[in-house]
Amino acid sequence: MLLNTEDFRRAARSALPRFVFDYIEGHADDGHCIRRNHADLAAVELTPRVLRDTTRVDTSIEVFGQRWAAPFGIAPTGLNGLVRPGGDLILAQAAAKAGIPFCLSTASNMRLEAVRDGAADSQQWMQLYVMHREMAGQIVERAKRAGYQALVLTVDVPVSGKRELDLRNGFRMPFKPTARLAWDLVTHPTWSLRMALQGQPDFANLTPSGDALGSASLQAALLARAMDRSLVWDSLRWLRQLWDGPLLLKGVLHAADARLALAHGVDGLIVSNHGGRQNDASPSAISALPRVVDAVGGKIPVFMDSGIRRGGDIAKALSLGATAAFVGRPTLYALAAQGAPGVRSVIEVLKEDLVRNMTLLGATRIDGLRDLASDPRPQAPA
Numbered sequence: 556m557l558l559n560t561e562d563f564r565r566a567a568r569s570a571l572p573r574f575v576f577d578y579i580e581g582h583a584d585d586g587h588c589i590r591r592n593h594a595d596l597a598a599v600e601l602t603p604r605v606l607r608d609t610t611r612v613d614t615s616i617e618v619f620g621q622r623w624a625a626p627f628g629i630a631p632t633g634l635n636g637l638v639r640p641g642g643d644l645i646l647a648q649a650a651a652k653a654g655i656p657f658c659l660s661t662a663s664n665m666r667l668e669a670v671r672d673g674a675a676d677s678q679q680w681m682q683l684y685v686m687h688r689e690m691a692g693q694i695v696e697r698a699k700r701a702g703y704q705a706l707v708l709t710v711d712v713p714v715s716g717k718r719e720l721d722l723r724n725g726f727r728m729p730f731k732p733t734a735r736l737a738w739d740l741v742t743h744p745t746w747s748l749r750m751a752l753q754g755q756p757d758f759a760n761l762t763p764s765g766d767a768l769g770s771a772s773l774q775a776a777l778l779a780r781a782m783d784r785s786l787v788w789d790s791l792r793w794l795r796q797l798w799d800g801p802l803l804l805k806g807v808l809h810a811a812d813a814r815l816a817l818a819h820g821v822d823g824l825i826v827s828n829h830g831g832r833q834n835d836a837s838p839s840a841i842s843a844l845p846r847v848v849d850a851v852g853g854k855i856p857v858f859m860d861s862g863i864r865r866g867g868d869i870a871k872a873l874s875l876g877a878t879a880a881f882v883g884r885p886t887l888y889a890l891a892a893q894g895a896p897g898v899r900s901v902i903e904v905l906k907e908d909l910v911r912n913m914t915l916l917g918a919t920r921i922d923g924l925r926d927l928a929s930d931p932r933p934q935a936p937a
């Protein structure tokens with residue numbers, strides 16, 4: 556019985572070849588940051604209010620003028636097609652069905668137009684990595700034409716974190732077969748067969764025309780290239796010329812950066828440490844959240860991801876001032892374990908959990924969650 560995201564995680568572990576599961580699990584260095592994400596979320600207390608009429612609980616919110624059925628969405632993850640063929644679209648469609656947003660990664664395995672067309676009339680955001688400005692500009696133009704509602708610039712990957720699980724497994728881009736990988740494939744025949752029949756992940760967004768012109772390995776090599784490290788606050792002006800919709804920064808943890816974002820006209824922030832995959836010394840996202848919320852002073856929405864595993868975690872983030880939360884790994888576990896029905900059910904589990912938690916806390920609407928949480932802040936840099 557799959558009752559929670561940990562159950563989906565275990566199911567994913569048996570469904571996937573080791574190198575794919577480890578790619579999802581991957582954390583930087585020693586895993587201090589990923590452990591902090593979970594420990595700090597667990598340590599937050601929510602003090603209930605009692606004797607309130609909770610006959611009806613409304614989880615919906617409004618973000619950038621659009622209604623979301625629940626205050627969480629699916630975070631951008633690259634290589635979803637490696638978890639299951641068509642993974643990007645499966646995630647997007649499950650989110651659309653649940654009335655929550657889906658954010659597509661620059662490193663998706665399907666063209667952004669195909670994902671948009673396959674889940675029209677839904678909330679879809681486009682995540683941007685800037686490896687090469689011209690290429691990034693083309694992705695932004697295409698996302699605009701395709702009807703993505705927001706652009707999410709990820710700012711915590713000037714270089715990839717050291718993911719030792721991937722290095723040990725020999726999993727790197729471009730893909731080079733090794734005896735160990737071959738054994739991994741042979742011992743997971745269902746995944747291997749599905750991939751052989753329907754798969755062939757490539758990085759369709761990275762070819763300028765959007766047609767998967769270049770070979771998969773060429774595109775992978777592009778992706779593996781270091782990011783454009785000359786990207787600075789002033790570069791946001793360049794992006795603004797290309798994109799007039801909501802522009803968010805993902806990976807902001809420092810209050811001073813939150814203030815700079817405001818000064819540069821950013822429309823929203825995602826407090827995130829990339830699920831512990833980047834700087835291992837970063838604070839947990841939940842402990843960084845209050846200082847970013849304070850710095851922003853309600854002028855723009857602040858979102859949060861990294862470590863959310865239960866509806867109760869979403870309640871904690873919202874209580875500490877987040878407009879909504881995002882999940883990365885949980886929906887990938889479900890995608891691996893059961894495909895589309897799995898993703899729909901893990902979303903349902905999170906939502907049901909949230910409704911139960913709100914009822915227990917005496918909150919009938921999202922704003923009723925404010926100020927119920929204990930302060931998770933260690934000493935915060937101002």
Ligand code: FNR
Nearest residue numbers: 579630631632633660709829830861862882883884
């Ligand atoms: C990610 N993440 C990520 N972020 C991003 O901006 N662009 C990307 O392409 C990816 N790719 C990616 C792949 C995988 C396998 C994972 C697990 C994560 C980070 C992601 O958006 C999000 O910040 C974290 O996953 C949130 O933490 P949890 O929910 O996984 O704990």
